[in-house]
Amino acid sequence: MNQDADHLIGLRDRGIHRLPVEHVAVDEIAVGFSPRTDGEDPDYVHALAETEGDLPPILVHRPTMTVVDGIHRLRVAAARGESHIAVRFFDGDRAEARLLAIALNVVHGRPLTSADRTAAARQILLAHPRWSDRAVGAVTGLSGHRISQLRKGTTADTAGHRVGRDGRVRPVDSSRSRERAGELLRSNPGASLRQIAAQVGLAPATVADVRNRLLRGDPPVPGATRTPTTRTTVPAASPTVPTVSATVPTVSATVPMVSATAPAVSATIPPPPPTALDARRPTPPAPRTSAPPPPPAPERLLRIFDSLRRDPSLRLSESGRNVLRVLSACTLVAQDREGIAAALPEHCKEPMAQLAHGYARLWTQLARELDAGEHPALSA
Template sequence: MNIEEQSVVEVELDSLNSAGSPRLSGESPEHVHVLAAAQSPLPPIVVHRATMKVIDGFHRVKAARLRGAETIEARFFDGDEAEAFVLAVRLNVRHGLPLALADRKRAAERIIASHPQWSDRRVATVTGVSPGTVGDIRKRTVPGRTPESRRVGQDGRVRPLDGSAGRMLAGELLAANPGLSLRQVARAAGISPETARDVRNRLHNGDDLVPRQCRRKTPAVLVAAREDFTEELLARRPELVAQGPSQRSGRSRTDIAPDRAMLVKRLKADPALRFTETGRNLLRLLALHTLRKEEWDAIINNVPPHCTDIVADLARQFADLWSEFAVRIKDDVAQIG
C-alpha cells in the first residue's frame, strides 16, 4: 500500500491518539517550535484509521496545536497495528527528524517480535540499522526460540534460512530423476537454478551437496528444514515424489537395482550421516563398493596369481562382516521399533 496515493482529509486534533511513537524520548520541543513558526502549511500526517493513532507526524500535530489549529490534514492507513508500527518506523527513518539509533534498535526488536518471519535484511531496511545488528538483536531477544527454516526477504519472496535443506532435497530429486531440468529442481526445492546446477555437479562428482562454508546449522535443524521442504514439495509437485524412481525415469526396476553409486550418493546427502564421524566412516566404506562391473572385472583380472588366495580369503571375511553388519542393523531397528 502506497500511503502517498491515499486521499487527504481534514481530521480534528482532539480525535487523534498520540500513543505508540517509535521515539523513546518523545518529540523534540525545538523541532516542534521550528515547524510552528514556519509560514508554510504542514504536510499531511498519517493516521491509523482503526485506532486513530498517529503513525507519522507527531511533531506536526504538536506544531498545529501551537498554531491554534483545531484540525490537520491527514491520510489514513487501514492495516493492523503491527503493520502501522512498521510504517511509522519506515516513514520516520526516511524523512523529517530522523530516529535516534536507540529508537531504531528498539523498533527493530519490536518488528522482530511481530514479524519473526522477516529476514534480517528486510528488518534492517525498515529500521535503518545494519543486517548484522538486526541479527544480534534477534539472538538476544529470542535466545531459546527454534529458528525458522525460511524467511521473507525484501522482495516478498520466501527463502530458506539455510540453503542446506534445499540442496539436499535437490540432490534427492536429481538422483531419482536425472532428466529433471534445473529450473524444475530449483522451483521444487526452493533454491536458485544456479544452486541446482552446483548440486547436480556435486552429485555427479560424488562431493558433499552442501559446501563446508554453508554448514551453519546443527543436523537436527537441517533435518527439520528438509522435512519442511519435502512437505511443501508434496503439496506443490506430487508427481515428482509420488512415483517410484523407475516410473519417473522410464527405466526398469532391474536397471536401477544395481545402481549402488546412486544410492550411496543419496546417503551422502543425509545430514545424519555426513555430520557425524561414524556416519562419514560408513559412507567411506560404502563408497569403496560403488565401482562399475567393468572396473571390478579389471581388478579381478589384474590380481597377481601369488596373491589370489589371500585376496579371496579377505574378500570372504569382509563379505561375512558385511552380512553380520546387515543383520545387526536390521535387528537394532526392530528392537527400537
C-alpha cells in the first residue's frame, strides 16, 4: 500500500475517474467501508430514486466485491428493480479501500457530518500515527488544528517524526533542524535552499524562513531569545568595507569651526558594496494604501461547497459534475494553501503566482456576473 496522503488524494481526484466502467449484477455487490456513523439515509435514497437519468458509477473493491463509494446509489438501483449497475473497480488492499471511502465521501455525495469526519480522523491516526496533521486533514476534510487536538493524548502523539502529504519524513520539533540550517547558511551563504533542506530534513520553505530570519538579525528558531552574536555571525561574501585612510590629517586644535558651506563628510564616503546575502534578500513589496480583506475561513467555504454538491441538479448532469470537480479542486487550495506553496519547487513559484493572479481575476469576473451585489453566503 502506498503510504502517502497525496497518493490517496490523487486516486480520489483523478485516478478512479480513469478506470473503465463495467456493468455488474446488483446482487453480487456487498455493502461496507462506510465512514458514516449513522449508517444509510433512506430519505436520501428516495430523493435519488426520483431523479431522472443515470447515476454516476459506483466504486467497488474488486477482491471483496464491497462498495467503496456509492452505497446509496446501489440502494437506488435495487429500489428501481434494476438487475445491473455501472461499476468502477478498485484493486488496492482493504486498508487503502477504507481510506479511499473516507476521502471520496468528503468531497461529493451526501456530505459527511462533523462526527463522521472526526471518527474517520481517529481511524486514520490509529492506522497511520505518523501521518502529519495536514495529511490527515486533507483526507478527512478537517483542519490541521482540529487533527492536532484529536492527536493529543493518543499513541499518535508520541512519534518524533511525521510523514507529510508528499511522503517526506520531518521532525515534530524542528528547533534543532532550524539551528543546523542556520549554521549551514552562515558557513555557506551561496548554498541552495534545497541542498540545505535535504541535509537537515526540513522543507525548502522552512529553510527560506530561517534565512530571512538571519537576514533580519533574528534567531533561526521562532520565539528564541535574540543574542548579540546573531547578526555578526552571518558572513559577507565581499571584502570588508574600506576604512578611512590613515593619511587623512588630524584636525588641529587651532582650526576654526567648519563653515556652513563645507561639504558634509558623510557624503564623501562611498556606500559599502552589496554582499551575497544582500543579493538574496527578498525585494520588499510595494506599499499598499489599504490592506486587502481577509479571505473567508476554509470551513465556511467547505459548508457552501457541501450544499452545492448535495444539489441533484448539479450531481446528476455532466455539466454540473464538471462544475463540482472544479470546485472540489478549489477546496483543496482552501484547506492546504500553505502546504501547496511549500511543495512547489523554487523555479515554479513565479509562474504559479502568475496563474493564481490570473485565475483570481477570472473568478472575480465570474462572481460579478453571477451576482452584482455582495455574496450573503460568504459574508454571513
